[in-house]
Amino acid sequence: MDTRNARLKLVERREPYWTVISAGCAIGYRRGSNGGTWIARLRSDEGKQIYKSIGAADDAGDADGLNCFSFAQAKERARSFFGQKTRELAGEGEPHAGRYTVEAALLDYLQARERRGSKGVRADSYAAKARIIPELGAIEISKLTTKRIRDWHEQLASSAKFVRTRKGAAEQATNSFADGNQEGGAVAAQRRIAC
Structure with missing residues (x-):
């Protein structure tokens, strides 16, 4: 699929010819009567398949990287889609x-x-x-x-x-002072915590 001549030898069919790029990521080529198109396919961790149309293949004309793509350009576009969609599925959003x-x-x-x-x-x-x-x-x-x-x-x-205090230390200090403890609530509480 990486050369125009190799793609022209493929039979026209609805199901794309897939090439695996990495685990769960593939790029497809669908040959039609008016030329081929590139498709990206991502398989999520749950097994759901997500497709993205990349654009026309450079079967009839030269690749421009905008509307018509060579295999290398289509792969690059697919990788960009895989990265973005993977971040999106993980809840990370855009970089x-x-x-x-x-x-x-x-x-x-x-x-x-x-x-x-x-x-x-x-x-x-x-x-x-x-x-x-x-x-x-x-x-x-x-x-x-x-x-x-x-x-x-x-x-x-x-x-x-x-300085870290034990849960409820401030309340204990206030109660201690109210009960007539002359050391002062906060000081007494700190001494008790330090022990």
Whole structure:
């Protein structure tokens, strides 16, 4: 199917002649009386087949890459369709145009995990917003270097730890102070948590 002469030897039929490009992805050539056409076929993970007409084959004239396609051009168009449709089926949408930052990548990652029902997404989101995004969030992914990540990681290791409180600690501190504890509710609560 990759040459005009090879395609002219094929018998005219309704069912396309398929060539597998990769797992679940194929390009088809349908020979007609007025020339052939290219078709892309994608098989989803659920087994559903999705078709896309690419355009006319260059059987009668030269390929222009817009309306008439050589085999190589049709394959390239099919690959573009496969990528777009695969992202769409996965719920990822269109790829980012222009600047793609660490913050955007993190948010995309967390949203994908949430869609899949992963556990711990909320805690990871808080951690990313507190530690990663303030330092690295504005950096373009293409400009993020290993050195920059190492420097950030070393800075993170030497920085002060976040103060974490046990669930209900603030309420306990208030109750403790109301009961006549003269140490002050928050201080007493922190001492109890530290133990």
